[in-house]
Amino acid sequence: MPSDLFSHRLTQPLLATVAATDTPLVLAGVLLSLVVIYVGSKIGGELCDRINLPPVLGELVAGVVIGVSAFDILVFPSATEDGSGSVIMTLLQLTSNISPESVTSVFEAQSEVISVLAELGVIILLFEIGLESDLKELLRVGPQATVVAVVGVAVPFTLGTAGLILLFHTPVVPAIFAGAALTATSIGITAKVLAEIQQLTSREGQIIIGAAVLDDVLGIIVLAVVASLAREGTVEVGNVVYLIVSAAAFLVGSIWLGRLLIPVFETVVDGLKTRGQLLISALIFAFILAYIANVIQLEAILGSFAAGLVLAESQRRRELEEQILPIADMFVPIFFIAVGARTDVSVLNPFVPENREGLIVASFLLAIAIFGKLVTGLTVFGQPGINRLAIGIGMIPRGEVGLVFAAVGSASGVLSKSLNAAIIVMVIFTTFLAPPFLRLAFTKPTATAEISEESSK
Amino acid sequence: MPSDLFSHRLTQPLLATVAATDTPLVLAGVLLSLVVIYVGSKIGGELCDRINLPPVLGELVAGVVIGVSAFDILVFPSATEDGSGSVIMTLLQLTSNISPESVTSVFEAQSEVISVLAELGVIILLFEIGLESDLKELLRVGPQATVVAVVGVAVPFTLGTAGLILLFHTPVVPAIFAGAALTATSIGITAKVLAEIQQLTSREGQIIIGAAVLDDVLGIIVLAVVASLAREGTVEVGNVVYLIVSAAAFLVGSIWLGRLLIPVFETVVDGLKTRGQLLISALIFAFILAYIANVIQLEAILGSFAAGLVLAESQRRRELEEQILPIADMFVPIFFIAVGARTDVSVLNPFVPENREGLIVASFLLAIAIFGKLVTGLTVFGQPGINRLAIGIGMIPRGEVGLVFAAVGSASGVLSKSLNAAIIVMVIFTTFLAPPFLRLAFTKPTATAEISEESSK
Structure with missing residues (x-):
């Protein structure tokens, strides 16, 4: 009977061996990356805080510094990057017997x-933002937010596409793609800045967030349409209709259903007796x-934002906010550092002759990107005394959404x-310029005092 | 100039396309897995809590139920599993246009x-345990813990190896491997149970944790030695010496250095002004x-445990404990569910004739595994009135450490x-049996009252 206890020797699959020996190395790489991300985010955030800029800008810059643009410490796989240029991988090779x-x-x-931790970071960030938002207030500013969003999509898209075709003789399909890349505001960055300057629940803040949410939905529809146009040379009407309907149905449906289910949620949480009942x-x-x-x-x-909005109506909102805080502190910096690290700002270098062409196109796109969103502030109606400049500025940053456009466009070969570099330059500048100007547009002595008090706790 | 804006079409690498289209699917798979993990952990934990068993046992069982043994909802890649048998992947295929x-x-x-989230889970669990431990108390029980650890490694290893060779005529190398798999106690499971019954800081709890830490170090040395023996037929003395020295130097060194650096840590944290300064x-x-x-x-x-021990001496310990709590609630269930989900209990089925042989060997290994750790309680000296049975039982669970042995042994073909199945059966039973018996060994009416009070908060 026991004679076969030894018989399977050397007949096991090699795959399991590779996985078993590599898994600790993957963990080591993740731990090292997280240390780099956290150290970078704290240095960047603290430096910006000291010169009265939002810490999130410092986190983005720290990401650029440790990323592919400068020190290559934290880099992501690409066509030209297999890990040999990554400082983290080099350190891993030096410190472990990796083959x-x-x-x-x-x-x-x-x-x-x-990457997935970064995506969980932005999911948790939007959940936290939803939780801190006031749905009633958001619905109250709905009409204004809708106008801001639609204008903020239509103006940059039309001007950008037309300008590229007429001024730069760009072919129609890439021109439409670049125009589309000008449309979607980054909720994440604007919302983080608004939270930092305590303006998330102001009328302006709510209009910006509401418009950015709608804008994101519109932007995704535009992206889907343009990507399908790029792939097939035609726009599939059925697909466009499907996307529009599903986006609207999802947001309205999940919030409506969620609000109905709040009592069920509270009963379940009250009934649970083990640790983490509310958070989980x-x-x-x-x-x-x-x-x-x-x-x-x-x-x-969009889903986590809707969930946050719904749970903001729960009686346990305060308790949940407290528990989400450390989780957001842990995950959110991963997102901002990763966005910065992925962005190659070397395409900005004006001393390299090959970059000149891209720089001119980039300047044009940047101008349209800023102008196209600034005008949205003028469209707000029925809100006397509202800070129109702040709303316009709040819509400017493109951040991760713009980068998604660039990535999809680059991957599809359009x-x-x-032109890809020009889009990236536009994204970087809008993202980096908006936070300080947004802070400036909202500046009141009392607000500043509150922040210093808040952050020194 | 702008004529080349269109020239790169269709010349981009395909790799980028695959990555760009698959990333949202990976995120969707992770989100779905997390939902399954959290729902399973809550159902299992709550059911066990209702019948007065530790919730962690329920999480493990829930993992088994949703894992490869039963419903195949959460499964991990293996030689025979490429994702086609995973319910999560099937759901993902049904709900998205995955090729x-x-x-x-x-x-x-x-x-x-x-897998990495699960490993971060056990890292955070051990950090939390370190933070809640009392280093002075742990050093005070050092001599007792050392004896418990050494006996708890030597007895099961010797009896297991000798028994397999003499009773079952197993060849020497696999017998040594199986004997080694009997050595390492799972800190994670025991510590979680001890925390649940408020015995982490008792003398017994500290001896168990101290011994389990040493035990883990000894177990890893044994694993390294045995794996090298299995690979090359010889034991490399230099490697053994390196492992022993590095383990001792790391633990003593990091704790000693860490305690010296506590004032530096506190000064840095006090100087930071942005969110999450202490936690990050x-x-x-x-x-x-x-x-x-x-x-x-x-x-x-071992590293995160040492970090927790060091920071437990900081003045900000309470504040840090509060912030780690939700993070542990979020990460730790992923670890326990993953351990359960990876374990294939179908090798337990006594109605399948092929399993009989493994079951007999498994029964023998299980008996040695329990006996070899129970005797450790008798070796505690100079501690009158100590609960020797509780210490012995606390050392029984092998959990993830035993599973690492089984995985390495299986992968190396030894x-x-x-015999692999027999080791897994031993691991499952020790892991599943120890928590209720540990709770029983510690049972006092007051303790039970405290728990219900604690958990209903």
Whole structure:
């Protein structure tokens, strides 16, 4: 009977061996990346805080510094990057007996983990923002937000596309793509800045957030339409209708259904007796909505934002906010550092002759990107005394959404390197310029005092 | 000039396309997995809590139920599993336009992410346990813990190896491997149970934790030695000496140095003004130590445990404990569910004739595993009135450490399927049996009252 206890020797699959030996290395790579991310985010955030700029800008700059543009400490896989240029992978090779064949697979696996953690970061950020928003206030500013969003999509798209075709003789399809890349505001960055200057629940803040949410939905529809146009040369009407209907149905439906289910949620949480009953129940709700939003071709962040909005109506809102705080502190910096690290600002260098063309196109796109959103502030109606400049500025940053456009356009082969670079430059500048100007547009002595008090706690 | 804006069309690498289209699917898979994990952990935990068993046992059982043994909802890649048998992947295919070629890569990527999240879970669990431990008390029980650890490694290893060779005529190398798999106690499971019954800081709890930490170090040395023996037929003395020295130097060194650096840590945290200053600083410290422990061939959890022990001496301990709580609530269930989900209990089925042989060997290993740790309680000296039975039982669960042995043994080809199955059965039973008996051994009416009070908060 026991004679076969030894018989399977050397007949096991090699795959399991590779996985078993590489897994600790992937973990080591993730731990090292997280240390770099946290150290970078704190240094960047604190430096910006000292010179009265929003810490989130410092986190983005720290991401650029440690990323592909400068020190190559935290880099992500690309056509030209297999891990050999990553300082983290080099350090990992120096400190562990990693085989040269494993470098690329370990690099890709740890980058995938960091990417997903970054995406969980923006999902949790939007959940927190939803939780801190006031749905009634958001619905009250709905008409204004809708106008701001529609104008903020239509103006930059039309001017950008027409300008590229007429002024720069860009072919129609890439021109439409670049125009579309000008449309979507980054909720994440604006909302973080608004939260930092305590303006998230102001009328202006609510209009900006509401418009940015709608804008994101419109932007995703535009992206889907343009990407399909780029792929097939035609626009599929059925697909466009599907996207519009599903986005509207999802947002309205999840918030309406969620509000009905709040008493059920509270009864379940009250009935649970083990640790983390409130937090885990809330995360289940947020992740389900994020999953649904993701699979119906929208963005996961819309789902978690809707979940936050719904749970903001719960009696346990304060308790939940307190528990989400450390989780957001842990996840959100991963997102901002990753956005910065992925962005290659070397295409900005004006001393390299090949960059000149891209720089001119970029300047044009940047001007349209800023103008096209600033005018949205003028369209706000029925709100006497509202800070129109702040609303316009609040809509400017493109951030991660703009980067998604650039990535999809680059991957589909529609965008040339220089046009792609021009879009990235536009995204970087809008993202980096908006926060300080937004802070400026809102500046009141009392607000500043509150922030210093808040942050020194 | 702008004529080349269109020239790169269709010349972009395909790699970028695959990555760009698959990333949202990986995120969707991770979100779905997390929802399944959280729902399972809450159902299992709450059911066990209702019948007065530790919730962690319920989380493990829930993991088994949703894992490879029963419903195949959450499964991990293996030689026979490419994602086609995963309910989560099937659901993902039903709800999104995932191409059949992408299924395996998306499955592997999302499994990798969940695996790393599970490892971060046990790292954070050990950090929290370190933070709640009392280093002075742990040093005070040092001599007792050392004796318990050494006996708890020597007895099961000797009896297991000798018994397999003499009673079952197992060849020497696999017998030594199986004997070694009997040695290492799972800190995670025991510590979680001890925390639940408020015995973490009792003398018994401190001896168990201290012994389990040493035990883990000894177990990893044994594993390294045995794995090297299995690979090369010889034991490398230099490697053994390196492992022993590095483990001792790491633990003593990091704790000694860490205690010296506590004032520096507090000064840095006091100087930071942006959100999350305490939590992020603590995580940086914990992840650096975990990384160092990982790359010097120890386990990452030893590093985070040492970090927790050190920070427990900080003046900000209470504040940090409060902030770690929700993070542990979010990450730790991923670890316990993943351990359960990976374990294939179908090898337990006594109605399948092929399992009989493994079951007999398993019964023998289980008996040695329990006996070999129970005797450790008798070796505690100089502690009158100590609960020797509780210490012995506390050392029984093998959990994730035993599963690492089984995985390495299986991958290296040393273990036959039946001996591998026998080790897994031993791991499952010790893991599942220890928590209720540990609770029983500690049972006092007051303790039970405290728990119900604690958990109903």
